[in-house]
Amino acid sequence: MYTMFSDTIAAVSTPYGKGGVALIRMSGDDALSIAEKFIFPKSKKSFSEIKSNFVFLADIKSPDGKILDEALVTIFRAPRSYTGENIVEISCHGGILLTQNILSAAFSAGAVQAGPGEFTRRAFSAGKLSLSEAESVIGMIDAKTNASLALARRGISGSLRKKTEQIYSDITSVIGNIYALIDFPDEDLEQMPRDEMYSAIDGIIKELESLKASYRTGHAVCEGIPTVICGKPNTGKSTILNMLAENERAIVTDIAGTTRDVISETVVCGNVLLRLSDTAGIRETADIVEKLGVERSKKEMENSELILAVFDTSRPFDSEDGKVLELIERAKQSGKTVLVILNKSDKNTVFGEELFGGFDTLSLSAKHDEKKTLADAIESRFISGDIENSDEEILTNARQYSAVCSCLSSVISAKNAISFLGDDIAGTELERAASAIAELDGREVSADVVDNIFHKFCVGK
Numbered sequence: 001m002y003t004m005f006s007d008t009i010a011a012v013s014t015p016y017g018k019g020g021v022a023l024i025r026m027s028g029d030d031a032l033s034i035a036e037k038f039i040f041p042k043s044k045k046s047f048s049e050i051k052s053n054f055v056f057l058a059d060i061k062s063p064d065g066k067i068l069d070e071a072l073v074t075i076f077r078a079p080r081s082y083t084g085e086n087i088v089e090i091s092c093h094g095g096i097l098l099t100q101n102i103l104s105a106a107f108s109a110g111a112v113q114a115g116p117g118e119f120t121r122r123a124f125s126a127g128k129l130s131l132s133e134a135e136s137v138i139g140m141i142d143a144k145t146n147a148s149l150a151l152a153r154r155g156i157s158g159s160l161r162k163k164t165e166q167i168y169s170d171i172t173s174v175i176g177n178i179y180a181l182i183d184f185p186d187e188d189l190e191q192m193p194r195d196e197m198y199s200a201i202d203g204i205i206k207e208l209e210s211l212k213a214s215y216r217t218g219h220a221v222c223e224g225i226p227t228v229i230c231g232k233p234n235t236g237k238s239t240i241l242n243m244l245a246e247n248e249r250a251i252v253t254d255i256a257g258t259t260r261d262v263i264s265e266t267v268v269c270g271n272v273l274l275r276l277s278d279t280a281g282i283r284e285t286a287d288i289v290e291k292l293g294v295e296r297s298k299k300e301m302e303n304s305e306l307i308l309a310v311f312d313t314s315r316p317f318d319s320e321d322g323k324v325l326e327l328i329e330r331a332k333q334s335g336k337t338v339l340v341i342l343n344k345s346d347k348n349t350v351f352g353e354e355l356f357g358g359f360d361t362l363s364l365s366a367k368h369d370e371k372k373t374l375a376d377a378i379e380s381r382f383i384s385g386d387i388e389n390s391d392e393e394i395l396t397n398a399r400q401y402s403a404v405c406s407c408l409s410s411v412i413s414a415k416n417a418i419s420f421l422g423d424d425i426a427g428t429e430l431e432r433a434a435s436a437i438a439e440l441d442g443r444e445v446s447a448d449v450v451d452n453i454f455h456k457f458c459v460g461k
């Protein structure tokens with residue numbers, strides 16, 4: 001855990017700009033004594049007489065005694081506050097200059113500027129919330145879809161924390177048994193029989209595998225799926241990109257090969273986010289500029305998770321299409337999700353899904369905006385179950401996923417070690433597994449990881 005903080009921090013917690021109200025928040029041991037220097041309750045009561053968690057009206061004054069605003073103020077006393085420290089919150093009029101002046105008054109009285117996410121970081125340090133719950137707070141603020149909001153809400157409610165605590169305690173209980181076996185092999189200690197230990201380990205593996213699998217959904221909803229739209233020129237890639245992005249950012253043209261550069265865009269696609277790249281088309285060409293585009297397209301494909309391969313079904317399938325087919329076959333074998341889009345279905349079509357055995361295909365007309373058809377098809381490949389109404393724990397970011405993967409791999413090694421290598425090696429592997437899962441919730445985590453997470457917050461949260 002971190003050392004407690006000596007400074008009292010202050011920041012404007014509402015966004016920069018004009019608004020009906022703004023919220024200025026202060027947190028720290030000295031928050032109340034600092035507040036008393038520039039906040040004057042209309043009731044004339046001293047701060048020690050004012051109850052926690054009740055709103056009161058007060059004059060906010062500058063260091064030279066001028067009234068800056070009449071505001072509503074609330075005191076939350078430690079440890080019953082968001083950060084676990086004393087907190088004073090000022091709800092004032094939402095003017096840019098006014099909030100800056102009130103903040104300056106707080107600084108003159110002894111507070112210091114809060115860094116990004118510092119309030120939540122203090123809450124984490126005080127054990128008010130786990131690291132995954134803090135990440136859910138960011139998720140709530142950043143949510144672009146109702147699905148990501150639902151996952152963040154579930155994260156804040158602590159379901160993932162409870163699940164990982166359970167796994168941690170299951171692992172440590174097996175560790176205890178293994179070490180008892182090693183240290184006192186002949187004693188009739190009350191311990192799990194070996195069979196029970198095996199089945200406890202199997203149970204842990206099952207839980208971890210289901211958490212691991214949940215990341216496919218959590219990643220698609222919260223982080224976005226790196227996606228490539230590929231196909232030979234003029235098949236309708238830019239039109240599809242525009243349809244998804246709902247604007248005209250990519251160039252749509254009849255001249256083959258004009259989308260020469262890779263364009264990136266994050267779009268909401270039903271319940272998932274796509275991190276899109278439109279590619280120049282996978283076509284061998286002598287044109288140097290076009291070639292650069294083609295090389296980059298191939299690279300983009302390697303870095304993507306979802307490939308939307310677009311074919312123009314109104315023109316005969318030719319060798320260029322064949323080249324694209326070859327590439328997506330390779331991509332599919334390497335585990336990418338490939339969706340073949342049979343575009344221009346509004347025209348007379350000359351080929352169809354019969355050429356794409358083994359692939360998922362979707363026939364559509366991008367010109368007639370079939371975003372929902374495409375969104376449903378993509379969503380069904382990444383989301384299992386009803387996100388908004390289910391209460392299953394879902395991993396929502398790469399950090400959590402990597403902790404679960406390393407925990408799982410250590411538990412599997414421990415299982416093998418028990419059978420073939422010996423209990424002491426199994427014990428070491430299980431300790432590694434316990435550390436990995438403890439990292440997920442921040443029980444054992446480096447300062448760098450924590451810094452990284454809280455820097456994603458805005459100032460004032």
Ligand code: GDP
Pocket residue numbers: 231232233234235236237238239240251252253254256257258259343344345346347364365366367368
């Ligand atoms: P790209 O080179 O693959 O990016 O192709 P574009 O998106 O630039 O489209 C090439 C041409 O095909 C444009 O004139 C589009 O309007 C047209 N197009 C795209 N999708 C459809 C479709 O579903 N139906 C029809 N009829 N035309 C389309």
